[in-house]
Amino acid sequence: MRSSVSYILSHAPGESVMSHPDYAQHTQHHACLLVLVKGVGGTLKSFNKFWERIQRVNNIKVTDSTGQVRDIWVRYVRDYPVENNDWGDFQTHRRLLGLITLCKFTNQIELNEVCRVHESLKVKYSNTLYDSRAFMFGPGSNMKKPEQEPELYSLLTDDKVSKESSMSDKGSLPSEQPDSFSSSESFPHSITSTASYPQEENFTTPSNFKTHAMFYGESDPVPDLEQNVAELINSLFWVVESKRLERSREKLEKVSLLLAPFEKKDFVGLDMESRNNKKRCMGRVTKNLADLTLQAGLVADSLSLYHSAAEILKSVNDWLWLAAAKEGLCAASAILLYPNLRNPTTLQRNASLQESSPNKTKELSLFQPTDQFRKAKLTSSPLRNSKTSSPVNPPSELTPTSSDSIETSSRQSETDNADTESIASSSDIEYQSRSYLSSDIPSIPRQPPSQFNNQYLLNGEEIAEKYRKAIIHYSKYQNAGIIETEACFKAARIAVEQNNSLHASSFLQNVIFINLTLSEQEKIQRFDTLAELYKEIGFLRKAAFCQRLAATRQVSPNNPNPDWQRCYYLMLNSFPGHKLSLDPNYVIQHQVGWPALQIQLLQELVVAARRMGHPALATRHMTFLLQTMWPHLTKQEHRDLAIQLQALSAQCEGGPVPLVLECGAVIPPANLTHAPRCVWFGPRAPAPAHAPRPRAAEPAHGPFIFTPIVKLGSLERNAKKDEGKMEYFWVEDDICEVQMKLVNPLPFELKVSNMRLLTQGIVFESIPETIILCPDSPTTVNLHGTPKEVGELQILGYSTHTLGVKSNCRLKNMPMPNKFPASFSIKVIPSLPTISVETIVAPSGHISLSSVENVGTTTNVSLYNGESTECTIKITNTSNVPIEYLELSIQANMDNQLQSKIFQYSNDAILAQLPIPPNETASIAMKLYGEADFLDLGGGGTDNLFPNSLTSNYPSRVGSPVPNAQTSLPTQSSNPHTSLSSGLMANRTSGSFRSNNSHTTSWSAPISVMPPSRGRQIEAQLIIRYSGGKGKEEHCRQSTLQINLELLPSVSITHWDVLPAEIPSQLYLVLDVSNLTSEEMEFHYAPSKHILIESKESCRVPVPLDRCPFNTTTKTVEEESIESKSISTGASTNSLELMCSEHITNNTDLRWRLMQSDITGRASVKGITLSQTMLDIVRMSPLKWEVSLNNQCIKPQEEYNCTAGECLSLGVAVWNHLSRPLHKLCLSVQFYQDYNNGVLSYKLDNRVATAGNNKVVLSSLPESTKAYHECTVVFLTPGEYKIDIQCSTTEAILDDTPIIKEPDHPPIITSCAGEISHVWRFIPPVAISVTD
Amino acid sequence: MAVCVAVIGKDNSPLYIGGVGNDTSTDNELSRQWLVHTALDALEERLATTNTGNAGTNTNTARTDLRDLYLGLLYSTDTHKIYGYVTNTRIKLVLVTSSTSPSGSNIRDAEVRTALRRLHALYADAICNPFHLPGDQITSPKFDKQVKNIMMNNV
The missing domain is CATH 2.60.40.10 (Immunoglobulins)
Known part of the structure; x- marks a missing residue:
């Protein structure tokens, strides 16, 4: 696009160059009157409000002398460089025509000062200024207008011609004009006359202040602001109109040459009278006229003028002005083609003239959906049009302020009316203007280009083409660089409007090539505007690039006053272009964009944040960088960045809270989950002793033997159930544990402090943990905490404090390789008591063990067979919850019968002690008895045969001592012939059988009867189930107490027989008793009879007994039948034998006492077997x-x-x-x-x-x-x-x-x-x- | 001729960025990435206009030849010119020439076109590797060498 003959017509520097590009300029501004709005004096607090109100009056309608309604547009600026004003001849919309000052003063001196400033402003723009207004805000609420001579027009001393012409124009104006003037004159008077009675002070303006000034109190609502502004515009219009008329009536042959500011020297010495030059003058004047026509609201007329100007200028190769004419043609066409360019959004763009206005980005977002916007406008417009097409608006729409002027001419009121409407909605006005322009077809608000019947109207494509040419022409002049830049921007905006991004981008790209000597600030602004426009066309990357450039410019060494804050914000705004989001989780999840660039940008952002003095932000961004770009960084970079982060966080600690910037943007927290990295996370079930169990379910019985393996299995099952919902319970007020495995990926020791659990749901008190992680070695960490309520607890993750950054690491946001459930949920049940158990084995005091931790407690007790001892179990409630439920049960590898004989305790006694309040102790007495079978066969070394009794030759002992198992032998013995041999055999067989039996009983089968001759080990578990508090109905705890009982042999009865006694009702039970202990034993076998037996010796004792009564049998049989049911069905003999055996057992009272150790015990002949003969003796x-x-x-x-x-x-x-x-x-x-x-x-x-x-x-x-x-x-x-x-x-x-x-x-x-x-x-x- | 060549995946992720830089201070990796990255906007826009065809008023400027994979000059800066090329699978090939160097300043369009075609062929060869996962970065040293060769040859 750049002309290859660049700068051919350029001049040496030093000329007056327009050096302040107005990046905010739009094409439609060609048709606007430029008005400067300035605050003077002290800061007016409602200045911005007034500014907005003034801005809304950007379009008024004026009926001209021929009865046509002109649509006048105004552009308000807050600042305007005088140099740009010099280009007013070149393009008339660059002229500053009006001045509005909003002045604040509190006393006379200040009033004088603001008047002086106002006047000096008038002088500053005196070349172009037509009219001005001063709104004075004094201290009081109602100000009396100081006496002054109202002056409608400033006396333009310099430009005498224009002054004169304007004065003459005023004179030649149509007759209604004085009306409007008089009304505007009378207006302030009417206000002040009605409202200025409570006057306190009198201020007088200086004599040289010759401006139309309005006085208000500082807090006054200023209802007539819009009206006054409209009047100013009205007056401006008439000046412009007069200028236009004047220009149009000029004789083309006599016009003077119009010059762009830098052209003045070009024509020195040139023949001004040449034909070429004449044409040049003509062309330039025509162009000027076209500009004025456009500004005066005659858009269609301006088209033909621009066209003819272009024709003339082309013929004389006046490139600069030709370009301007082309641009003007484009502008006029664009205004007609794209009326929505004048939409309210453009107003906001005017507002964005202020640098670094905070709502820039918002504007962009508003502005982007141009297409939809356009459509919406189109659809809604017919209705508006029908409304506005009614010729006269009803007077009821008049605002109260305008009712004062109701007597004024109808035209005036109409103008007012238009004003008030423009306040309500300027789009109304716009469509009014449309309807005016296409008054012949009023129902169609926006005309298709063909219907304008203007041969010079360009279509969209032509506008772009013309603009391109214009820009090429501009580029030939170095001094027109600003004009060219502005034209590029304007063309780009048109292209945006046309939705042609490529055109827009090419126009924008051209901006870069324009070599301008700009201040750093303006360069930044240029990039900023570029970025904005790129954003509009969706070139986000390009926009980001420009923003980053702008950012670097802000802080470049060339910049005399670097602004890190701006730099920061620019970089932040370039995030979308780099496909970055402020939310780290989003970035991690989507992984889009170019990591290398993102890393660079983030690093620069960190620096900017640090330099602008916001260390919290720097820390946050550095954390963000580490967190999101972790996979793209090398190990060395990890290390470096981590160290940098540490240094940054030393200034300001990073926390997991969103940071709110001044512009309102929120920086969400960035959490470091990579350092340290969590490779495993899982809550743990409470320790078995503390684990709550459901009370309803029976303790593990069933076909499975209770072994530790079962427990392991259940643990595994828990571990497998990792998917959020946990199987086990946690208990309120109990310390609970979560295990995690952490890896430190950094090559130095990492201190992680204040690790806690993040939970949701019920109240949970987490105990902070501090660890130091070695590089690259997984470390297991247990985090503890206490649930404080009952209900569902969700564990969401953990928080860390490392490298000076606090992070909340949530499981759902964990980096990819580890897949965790989003949360673990655990049910927390009401608090349960805890106990400690202490066992004291009373008299013998063999061993007692006490423990706080009540698992794996072992109590070892040794007892001689038949000995009994007392064991006290002290249960102390170590919790704050009373124990209201306590239950003991014993699990051992033996049958229940035997178990209940060995372990004897009273459940009632336990219940009587409940409840156990906190820190109290209850003791449970349990009696241990060395239950054993004293009848032994294989034991003694003596002869197996029992000596003949008085009446019998037969071995006393036949069959097994196990009554249940061997039924055949006693039956055999009923046969007298075989009994002898069987009896002989029995000694052997039963002996071997016995040994068999003892082998099997020790482990595999439940021990039913114990062999007396050797020591045995009984392992029993005393299971204490207890509960209390609120949850006692559902859950309980279980403590297990291991009791190892060693039973030592004491006495053994090797043989026995019965003898009839002297009286028929009695008999003698003769027993061979052997002492198996190592001590001398005193054996009591009858109430008054005892015998001393040496260690390992055997003695025969007769025990006198009553014979088994006949009648009592039935009952005893019944009692026994439960046990011996299986046998009694076989033969009646057995039940009889059992009965007798029972009788003997119950009536013998055998006691022994060890002489040395003074241990006493009992022996019994339980399970004695009797032959038939014996039965006869025994029975009555x-x-x-x-x-x-x-x-x-x-x-x-x-x-x-x-x-x-x-x-x-x-x-x-x-x-x-x-x-x-x-x-x-x-x-x-x-x-x-x-x-x-x-x-x-x-x-x-x-x-x-x-x-x-x-x-x-x-x-x-x-x-x-x-x-x-x-x-x-x-x-x-x-x-x-x-x-x-x-x-x-x-x-x-x-x-x-x-x-x-x-x-x-x-x-x-x-x-x-x-x-x-x-x-x-x-x-x-x-x-x-x-x-x- | 070329100072940088980039292969960009269809999701606009960089697959390969190679460059010959005699001046390491300015032609470093990062600045190349900036150049190529910012070219993506224009590239995408051209693709979009090619696809949607002639939307609105810009009938004449729409891409005429749909089968032409070469997109031409994407944009130029003071120092560089960036050309684009898109395969049928939407793999973007970007070539950056230096307008400051004497050889790069007056390069012809046809040269760039051939260079990009050759690059396309090289790319096709590179991803023929059965161990290459489509969408991954191209790490083949052979490819790198050949690409460098293209860049150097044309200088």
């Missing part, structure tokens, strides 16, 4: 015999004597002690001789004679009745005789067995033989010795 007979000889009762063990031939009367009475009648009893009496060598002779045919039946059959014997039989016997020869009296029945008797006294003897020789099944004998048999 169901029939009671009463035998009498010669009516003399026979006593047991008594021998009866008589002589041979003597007649003896034998009486036998039988009582039935059974609970039922007996039937078909056969009572028989037999005589025999016992040779005492085992031979019994029943063949006594010739030795005994009997009279009466020796055999009677009783058909029935009811219960508890007596049958009596008597017979007479005579012994014929002397000798020893015995009488065998027996009673037998053929009836089957359940639950009873016949007593067979001599099992080897075939018992039945009776008449009622055959079906005899039960035989009772009278024992001992009656012995009679017969003498001669």
Whole structure:
């Protein structure tokens, strides 16, 4: 675009060059009247408000002399360099036409001063200024207008011609003009006359102050501000209009040459009268006229003028003015084509003239959707148009302020009306103007280009092309650089409007090439504007580039006053162009943009933030840099940046709070999650002793044995359940733990302090932790805390304080390689008590262990078999919650029966101690008893065979001592023939069996009975379940107390037998007792009898016992039946045996005492087995015999004597002690001789004679009745005789067995033989010795 | 001729940036990246206009030949000219010439076009590597060497 013949027509520097580019200029400003608004004097606090109000009056309508309504646009500026004013001839819109001052004064001196400033401003712009207004704000609320001569027009002393012409114009103005003047004149008067009565002070303006001034109090609302401004514009318009008319009436041949400021020297010495020069003059004047026409609101007219000017200037190669004409043509076309350029948004752009106005970015965002905006305007416009097309607005719309002037001419009121409307909405005005312009087709607000019927109207493409050419022409003049720059911007804005980004960018690109000697500030401004426009066309990267350049310019060494703050903000605004976001999480997630550039930018940003004196920001951005760019940085850079961060944070610590900038932007917190990096994070279940368990569920029973392995398994399951919801509970007020593994990726030691947990939900008190991490070695850290409420606790992450930066590291924002759930949620249950358990084993005091930590506590106790001891468990409540529930249970590898015998405690006693208040102790007494089976077979080294009893040859001990397991052996023994061999065998087999048994019982199977001969180890766990507080119904805690019980052998009963006692109701239990201890033992076997047994010695003791009563059996059997159910179904013998065994067990009281250590204990014969013979002895007979000889009762063990031939009367009475009648009893009496060598002779045919039946059959014997039989016997020869009296029945008797006294003897020789099944004998048999 | 060559992925991420810089102070990696990065805007805009065709008034200026992968001059600065080229898979190739050096200042459009075509071929060869993941940065030393060669050859 740059002309290759650049600078050909340029001049040497030193000329008056326009050096202040106005970057905010728009194409449509070509048609505007320029008015300067200036605050003078003290700062007016409502200046900005007034400024905005004035700005809204940017368009008024004026009806000209021919009745046409002119649409006049105004551009207000707050500052305008005088040099630019010099270009007013070149482009008339650069002329400053009006001046408005807002003055503040408090006293006369200040008033004088502001008047002077106002006048000096008038002088400053005197070349171009047509009119001015001064709004004076005095101290009082109502100011009286000082006396002064109102002066409508400033006397332009310099430009005498224009002054004169303007004066003459005024004279020649149409007749209505004086009306408007008079009204404007009278207006302030009317206000002051009504409102100035409470006047306090009188101020007088200096005599040289000749300006139309309005006086107000400082806080006055100034209702007529808009009206006054409109009037000023009105007056300005008329001047412009007059100028236009004057120019149009000039004779083209006589016009003087118009010059751009730097051209003055060019034409020195040139022939001004040449034809070429004439044409040049003509062209320039035409162009000037076109400018004025455009400003005066005749856009369509200006088109043709511009065109003809361009034609003329082209012919004379006047490039500069040709360019201006082309630009003017473009401007006029653009104004017609794109009326929305004059939209209110453009007003805001005017406002952005102020440098570094904070809302620049907002403007941009507003401005970007131009297309939609345009459409919306188009759709809404017909309605507006219909409204505004009504010729006269109803007077009711008049504002109260304008009602004062209601008497003034209707035209005036119409103008007023337009003004008030323009306040409400300037877009209304705009469409009014449209409707005026296209008055022939009023319903279409925006005309398609073809309908303007103007051959010179350019379409969009042509505008761009023309602009391009104009810029090329401008570029030929170095001094027109500013003009060219502005033209570029204007063209770019048009291109933006056309939505042609490439054109816009090419125009903008051209700006760079224009070599201007600009101040640093203006260069920055240029980049800033470039960035803005680039943003508008969506070239965000380009915009960012420009912004960064602007930022670097702000602080470049060439810049005399570097402004780090601006630099910072510019860099910050370039974030979107670098695809950066202020939110680190967004950046991490999306990973867009070019990291190298982003890193560079961020580093510069850090420097800028630091230099502008905001260390918090510097720290924040450095944290951001480290956090977001971590993957793109090398290890060395990590280190360097971390050290830099440390240095920065030394000035100001970084915290996880958003920072709010002065411009309102919020910098969200950046959290360092990379240093240290978390590789594992997980809450942990409470320690088993503290773990709450549901109370309802039974403790782990079931088919599984309780072992530690089960616990491990459950832990694993918990660990697997990492997906947020935790299976276990945490307890209120208890210390809870979260485990995490941290890695320090930096090559130096990293101190991380104040690590806490971030939680949500219930109140959680986190305990800060400080650690020092070595480089590159994973460290496990446990964070603790205490939940303070009941409910759901969510763990969101952790907070750290490292490198001087506090970070909240949330799990959901963790860097990628580690996938954590967004949060862990754990249920917190009400607080539960905690206990400490202490065990004291009382008298023997073997071992006692106490502990605070109540898991794995082991109590070791040694007991001799049969010994018992007291164990006290002291439970101390170590929490603040009372224990209201306590339950003991024992788990051991043995069956419940045995367990309850070894461990005896009372649940009632425990309950009685509840509740246990905090810090109180309750003690539970538990009795330990060395339960064992004292019957032993294989033990002693003595002979296995028990010595024959008085009545029996058989081994005392048959079968296994385990009554449950071996049922066959006792049954076998009922067979007399086999019992001997089986008995012999039994000693061996049962011995081996026993050892088997003992092996198995020790571990695999529940120990039911313990072998007495060796020590055994019992491992039991005392499980204490306790709870309290609010959650006691649902949860409890469990403590486990390990009790290792060692049972030492004490006594053992190796053999036993029973012997009949001297009286029928008693018997002797003969026991072989061996002392297995190493001490001498005192063995008590009867209430008054005891024996001393040496260590490892054996002794035989008789224990007197009552015989097992017949009647009591049933109950005991029933009791036993629960245990021995499986056996009793088999044979009735067993239950009987059990009954007897039970009887013996219950009635023997065996005690022992160790002489040395004074330990006492008991022994029992529980589980004793009895053979059939023994049973007969043990049991009482169901029939009671009463035998009498010669009516003399026979006593047991008594021998009866008589002589041979003597007649003896034998009486036998039988009582039935059974609970039922007996039937078909056969009572028989037999005589025999016992040779005492085992031979019994029943063949006594010739030795005994009997009279009466020796055999009677009783058909029935009811219960508890007596049958009596008597017979007479005579012994014929002397000798020893015995009488065998027996009673037998053929009836089957359940639950009873016949007593067979001599099992080897075939018992039945009776008449009622055959079906005899039960035989009772009278024992001992009656012995009679017969003498001669 | 060329001072810098860049391959840019379809998501505008840099795949490769190579340059020959005799003057390390100004032609360093970072400034090259700035140059190429800012060219992306113009590049994208051209692609957009090529695709949408003739929107609005700019009928005549729209890209005429859709099959032409060469986009021409994207923009120029005081010291550099930036040319663009887009493959059918939207991989952007950017070539930066120095307008200050005598060889680069009066370079012809056709030269740039051929250079970019050759670069395209090289790129295609480079990603034929079965171990190369599309979208990753190109780290092949061979590619680097050949690209440098192109740049040097034309100087």
